[in-house]
Amino acid sequence: MKKTIIPFAILTAALTMSSCSDFLTKTPETSLSPDTYFSTGAELDLWANKLYNDLIPAATDLAELNADDNCSGSTLTAVQRGTRNPTSKSWSADTWKPLRNINYMLENNKCKDASVKDRYDGVCYFFRALFYYEKVRLYGDIPWYDHVIGSSDKEDLNKARDPRGYVMLMVLRDLDKAYELLPAKWPSDPVYHVSKDAALALKSRVALFEGTFRKYHEGSEYVPQDQQTFTLDDGTSFTVSSTWFLEQAADAAGKIVGTRSLYTDNTMKLAPKATNASYREYFILENAESNETIFSRRYNVDLLVRHGIQFDYKNHKRSASARFVNHYLQKDGSPIQKRAGWETMSYYDAFQNRDPRMAQTLHGPGFVMADTDNSGAHITEALSWERTFNGYRIIKYISTTEHETATTSTTDYPVIRYAEVLLNYAEAKAELGTLTAEDLAKTVNVIRARVGVPGLDAVPADTDELMEQYYPHAKGSQKAAILEVRRERTVELFCEGFRQWDMFRWGEGNLLTPKATKGFQGIYISAAEVGTDIDLDKNGTPDLYLYNDNKGTTSVPSSNQIQLGSTYTLSEGDHGYLTCWAAEEYTWTEGRDYLWPIPADQRTATGYALSQNPGWDDGLEQ
């Protein structure tokens, strides 16, 4: 009996003991699992790639954001119309998914090579900051999660919103970590992965946003209290305020200012009079250059990775506003209102003696495409109302003719570039009231120098009346400088995804819509020109024919024969700015529209843990 018990005892012991360990764990062999994944650089890289894909905006998202400076000819945004509603902006699981993925990698990253592990942690911190920055822009207060939410974790799922100040503090801390952990340059490429400079640049962008938002909304329902103190889990305590954020912005940007240079090549020779057109050229490079570019999104036609900006611009007749055009200085650095009759200038005149960026941004007289014909001459293209609805056709990002289909726009898109950092720095300093002539020399003047416009020798003391009219809420000890920096920012960063958000943070939402101008205004047309063939660019060929009720005879192409009255009007009736979208209703509700509403279904789903943003009535009582 003893003999027989022994083997059984051994067997039982073997089974029992083994059951204590991983004996019953079976790992999938044909799919990866978090237990085994996240151990090598290659694995981390694949996961990180998805973050880029999900969180880096597509080129068209940035280049095509309607605002006061540019607009689509086919649709207005709900923001412009004032027709947002409590479900109009997505708070879907898909929009929260990237955060889950980021936190998932941070929780599971177990790469033994510390330098590799750090690098990808840095990527995660960068993207978590970007994620929350964009969420705060939309919603203000937002629940902050630095870990993966469990499906049964009611506390997390029904978490109340954290104050925006707290979230932005955490965002800046994430960016500090990202700056610390990310490489200065990735071994594989200089611009297509986020780097230390990208973290700094984003930090300056985020901090400037929050600093100015707090400054210009202080005391309103959006920022009832500017100065707030938060004690973190580790016991450290931070007091944030608009000043603190602006200092953070200046500090982050200041680390980059002076370390890079702007793109100045002129290989394409796109300017009509052999002047330097490196500004325009920079935005149609097939492969981003790496001095000005801090981070870029890559496109490639062979891989079917393309953005279609050129196609969309054409399809939507994307055009700039007269308001925007008036931001352009004259070539000598003086404002346009110094020119006599500046308000009734013709299309042709408007382009004369202006900041060269104007003709590199808008279709001006003598515009050429980037491609050349057999003789080596650039392809010319007449201004066509198939590509603009008000005469100020946008040609930033417009490259060769063959890029103009839905599937062929493949120029790289700079998501973060040095010029923005320079402007962030100058703006933060100006808002703080600490801007110096040296600061201007390092920033605004560098930008102007590229296009040959004289810089500012001293911090401006006198406010520009037009800028003051355009930005009535600007304030501060260096108000004149603030306005000049805003002008510079407006023209330099046109159609790069900033304008709407800039107007929001500056508290100028009311001017975001074309409400005041009763429609979106373009080129100026005199009364005499109506009913005649107009040679806009003065090249001898008529370009435009405007008529009221009866179309007379005209030699312009049918696409450029425009009937006035419904879609198109002139701002003064028989003359004035060629105006579109005049019949639209525009509303701007100051105490409501700077933030998006929290979707009502999510407020009920969380048991009203989520409070509603000011001014929004979603029909729920709580």
Place this chain on the structure above:
Amino acid sequence: MRKTLLLTLALLLSFGAFAQNITLSLHNVTVQEAVTQLQSQGNYTIVINSGEVDLKKRVSVSAKNATLNDVLTQIFAGQNLDFTINGNSVSVSKRIPSSASPQTAKNSFKGVVIDQNGDPLIGASLIEKASGKYAITDNNGSFSFEALTYPATILVSYLGFEDKEVTVNGRESQPFRITLSSDTNLLEEIVVVGYGTQKRVNLTGAVSVIDGKELNARPVTNTAMAIQGADPSLVLTTSSGSIDGSQYSVNVRGKVSLNSGSPLVLVDGVEGSLSQVNPNDIESVSVLKDASACAIYGAKASAGVILITTKSGMDGDAKINYNGRFSISTNTTSTDFITTGYDYVNLTNAFYQTAKGSPAWTYSDEQIQMLMDRRYDVTENPERPWVIPDETGTYTYVYLGNFDWYSYLFNKERPETEHNITLRGGTSKAKYYASARYLHRNGLFAGNAQDTYDGVSLRGKVDAKLRPWLTYSSNISLERSDYEWGGFWEMDGSTGYTSQGIMWNITQNVGPNYVPYNPDGTIAMVPGFMTGATSPLMSGRGGVFMDGRNHNMNLSNYWTWTNRFTINISDGLKFIADYTYRRHDIRRNFRSLPSANSYDNVNKRMYEGNGLTGGLFSNGSVYDFTREYRYMRDASTINAYFAYDKTSGHNHVSATLGGNFDDYYATTLMIQQKGSMSDVLSYINMANGEIEKATQTNTSYRTLGYFGRVNYDWDGKYLLEVSGRADGSSRFPAGHRWAFFPSASAGWRISEESFWSALKPVISSAKLRASYGTLGNQQVDNYYYWEELKTGLLSGYTFDGLNNAAYAYMDAPVSDNLTWETVISKNIGIDLGFFRNRLNLNADFFTRDTKNMLTAGMSLPTVYGEAAPKENAADLRTKGFELSISWKDNVTLGGKPLYYGLTATLGDFVTVITRFNNPDKLLSDNYVGKCLGDIWGYRTDGLFATDEEAAQWEAAYDSFSTVNKGIQSQAAGYQHLRAGDIIYRDLNGDNKINTGANTLDNPGDREVIGNSRPRFNYAFKGDFSWQGLDLSIFFQGVGKMDWMPNYNCSYFWGPYAYQRPTFIPSDFADKCWTEGADNSGAIYPRQRGLVSNKTNLITSDYYLQSAAYLRLKNLTVGYTLPLKTRIIEKARVYFSGENLFYLSPLTKATKYIDPEVATTSISDDITYPYSKTFSLGVDITF
């Protein structure tokens, strides 16, 4: 002279109960010593009835494997004595002078048969073995034989009592009293339960036993088919009559979970499948139905357990059995389709005219006339050829055939043969069993696509007593099948090899007007004449069907080897340990080629495809490739347990305690490569084209369980069983890996109580049972708790400009709160035996609650960042009963005994969802209160009698965007309701016929019109044997089952759903409502094309069919030849018919669809048909 000495030697020894062959070697001992020695060899009782026996005489005995008679003869040599051997009792008496025998032989021999109480047994049968003379007791229990040749051995049998053999020499005092003792076998009957056996009388859980003899008697090749109807708790659904019988699903007491959950099948204690056991090997099948019976198997057993025990060796000389048969299978359903081109074209034209305003065919009036001319040409008349040149120039050929495509494509009669040989025997030290079976079947497909199935089953079992305390057993089996077919390669997904692909492809666009070959010998590939289509015949598979070059195979091998040691530790305590290795290999090989010499009649050209010349047709599925698929499964099982059994006084205790470990690994590999240097070789190395597919899957799991069971009974009256199992499974995350499942059951054999004695003559036995238990369900995906990361390429992102960025992502998050699905089962049962247990009644009633089924959870706040993972969020409850009643007796027929048994069973259950996350109770999903299988549909009031009535209704009710959308989209002139269209009932009175909000509260005008689950499963069985003749008859059926034909069921819908359905029942037109005819028997409404197709199908009670059925499952007639030679011990010939006929209300609508396959999804179209089989066989034992 001493008085008669009565010497009685009565040594009762209970040692080695099986020693029948005596080996004894004695030298010079007294007779008395020799007798004592002999008695010590076995439990013989030797009674010496004579004082004349010299017990002191010295004798020598030398016997080796000798019979008792031989040994006795040696012991009593030289003495004038007779030995009467009756079982283990021997009586020795003085030999009567031989002259006396003839006289007494002439006299009758009278006697009486009584039971232990002395009461006469009426109707007991007696057979004199040598002569076959026969007698039956009368009302007094008396019998008489006219004349016997002495010594005569008489076999006495009476139902409920043990058989008894007595040898008489005619000198016994008459009437000779024969006492029978009641059949303890019935009480002692052993039932296989989890990790052990139990006496049937002591069972407290719900367990059914199917005797292997019942299965062996029928010529079914597949165990799954064999057990259908054998127990009312077993619900077997067949989705087609696939050649290997693999297209079935079986459940015990219904669906245990909305997720998967199928019964655990154990073959000799090792996981297996029903289709992998040769039914001839089966000794018995136990079906464990409630949690109490299943608990010892833990988490794999939540859906019930089917225990199959195979035959083992036995003591005694080898028995060799050969069982062979030849069978022919035919369809159970009609194959009488329209085969006249004229009628086919006319009918489909008429239907399509209503749908699209044009005929389905582009034949000219003149060509239609030519079709009509040929209408009665069953074979082609040379004067009126079926393919003629097209003189209009549209095509090259005009097809005007009356071609019977069904007979061309399929074998209506399918032969099969089976040979089965078993060897069985052994000694007290070693027993063996070996069997081999070969099965050959010809399949459905005819001609070059012919499919064949060859199955080989081998099993070898040895039990060797290595030491008095140690037994080793080995059990090896191989189940091999080889299915090969020509023609199109496609199989039906992964479920089997029913060639569903080709079955589906021939359902449309192949009319009898077409013929397979053009006069020039080319295949009529794109024959033309189809309105709005230029389809190739059978989507291009037609040519492949005829092309002899394609070759496909599916080869499968199941290996199982169990090694077991049984250690007798002490009296009543055993330790059993076994190790089993299981392996399953599959090899599939497809060689696909374009079809040869195919002609495109539409474009008037030979095909030139795939870079080849010579008119080869290829398309997306038909082209030149070789595919090889390999599957390999490796599994190991270890069991180790103690078994204890002890009786002390009134107390009887048995217990089992042990552990079980399972390890499982499976992998697949598939490669498909284009092109080949050889048409003949299906070999990847011969392929020279692009590798199209190369895929691999691996999967594995492990389980570890500790189980225990204690049975206690007091005096056989009060029975109690407690069992439980702790299970760990790799399918669950570490924190949730282990779970314990307890159960208990109790029984009361009320008939053993003293107060019952008055009832005993009527109710001989009565037992009440009750059980309660909990089981977990581990039948989830092997890795379901893993958050699986997958990889892919980002279509919109690149970093290096050379490649799309690769990425990794989480497939789907898993709930962090997963628990086991739990099954709680309650069972009460009663077992009654009446009239000496000739009538038996068993009834079980059960409730089974399945808790925490993994289904879609409540939606989570979106900050979660993913779709809500599945949660343990649903419950369901099944309630049901099983009833079985049987009667066994014998009567006299023509002076000979007729043994017969009759059995009837009935079972039913209903499953209702008691928790489900569907707060709005949307009917598109499960909802609380839903009865599984419920069919929601519209109610109807028959057909409109007149156009006026129809027009009025059309004006009064809004129905055109819903139920009558099919009519609205008809061709101009047919877009309004007419006489013969269906009248839908406006249930909610809103003058709109619609689905409302599609919720339970607002279902519009729909209600539950039926239920698709089989209800009231029943069976009747009868067995009769008389004078070597035996007859068994077995009916099986379903009492209630509703079926709404799916849109693609072309046998049912014909041209109502398809423009040109291939096979239209010949009586189809008669069943359609016809203008001006007597339409009282119309099954279908007004003829309208495409009103029942995919987009227009409306579920209503008008079309709902009852698929209830009664089927004569089996009828077997056998005759055991009255021959007994030195070689042949027994020989029986038999005829057997399987699935001979069925009765069903469905036949009113269609005789083309078998009700048993109708409700399963695969039957939506033409499937591998369900077969009826006629067999002729012999069964010979040597």
